[in-house]
Amino acid sequence: MSVTLVKGQKISLAKEGGGALTKVVMGLGWDAVQPKKGFLGSLFGRGQTTIDLDASCALFDQNKQPVDFVWFRQLQSRDGSIVHTGDNLTGEGEGDDEQIIVDLSRVPPDVIYLVFTVNSFRGQTFNEVENAFCRLEDCSTGKELARYTLSGGGDYTAMIMAKLYRHQGEWKMHALGEPTNGQVVEQLLPAMQAGL
Template sequence: MTVNLQKGQKISLSKEGGGALTRVTMGLGWDAIKTKGFLGFGAKTESVDLDASVVMFDESNRPVDTVWFRQLKSKDGSIVHTGDNRTGAGDGDDEQINVDLSSVPPNVKSLVFTVNSFTGQNFSQVQNAYCRLLDASGNKEVARYDLSVQGAHTAQVMAKLYRHNGEWKMHAIGENASGRTFDDLMPAITPHL
């Protein structure tokens, strides 16, 4: 069962059949902007470069590592980004971040996922933009967040995975922000740590 995430919602990351999720994938998808020409002639497609990133924080809420289009793998190897899609072309997820929760170092308390419009278009201009969380062991969607209805923002602090009593949980943050990279979002991320 997929949960359509609402801002501020918290969900447990346990499997329906019992047991905790150990491998999750955050997927990001979108389509290029299509503009109609006069009487069907001169239609154009404008590329959109959305970027998925994850920042790893320790108990003191200090950034430990970041996985994004300039660093596709965490230093410890527990998180891997599939690569930068600069157009939104193709079906399904355009970018994915794969996380092996069982391999995330014990000093990491939380993982904060962000989405940015590197090319500067705001989410109201981007078609079919979404972010989702999958149980990677069965490729089953656990939660989905629709970005296209978020309005005139160029970024969003999407969600936080965090350890609580030895179990990973998810907090859907949904904080609209502005910026082209995760660095620009640090002031918006900090209140949620």
């Protein structure tokens, strides 16, 4: 049963009836705000530049120092436990636009936090983005475990969406929803560290 998270909410990722999740997919999706239809819209609409959101994952150690980044330039963490399925340049189509697959059982023990972010590569703000969400799915069953939907737009170009973190031997998810600004994942580092 999927949980719809609100900003700040935390959930445990332990399976019902015991056992731990091994492999999860963090899916991120978005749509560009549809330009206003009709005469006015076409006359005075914005240029045709597409909105390119990028999903990324940063790995942090217990001292909250970044260990590795998974993003469109590096589609796999160096240890191989986290894989990005590829860069979507337009956000077109239904469902997840970018996916990051995490093999929790293979994440190195010194990695304590995985932070998932979305940034608008070409600089449009979230005022021009609709239906942005992140959702966590159990790979082995295909079941959605949690979903966090961004409400409203905003005058910023990036969002710290959520983190997965180790707590007393199990993984938990924390919906962060913190707006910030940046073009690529490294520029979001201060905002990510603030959320750890």
